[in-house]
Amino acid sequence: MTTLQLKNHQIWQDLTEILENLDTNSLVQKHLQQCCYTINGYWDEQDEYYDSISLPHTIEAELVSSFVGVTEDKHFLKLQFSIMNFLENIGELVLIYNENLELVDENWLLDIDSPLLNKRQVTNT
DSSP, rough: OOOSSSSHHHHHHHHHHHHOOOOOHHHHHHHHHTTTEEEEEOOOOOOOOEEEEEEESSSEEEEEEEEEEEEESSSEEEEEEEEETTTEEEEEEEEEEETOOOOOEEEEETTTTTTTTTTEEEOOO
């Protein structure tokens, strides 16, 4: 019986190389440009709904974690970023890509009290 150990497997070296060469800031900037720096339909941690939130165009992103997921028939890469405007942290962004590096999902966790966010709530009257 052969025992497979993943800790020394080539896949980790390949993944490390990909993540080291990934321009995370450009990746996030491209995503933000595609959505015009606006998040539509955001629920905060207190279950408050925001119709839209506009982000500043001077955002910097830093990769804080990465995760490779494998299911029976799918593979995906999950990248978590810290989103900052100069030195102020305004939240986190998680981008999930399929095995062809096509975006399949995004998740935001924003500091909703940040004065850098332009928030619009629709109120029912």
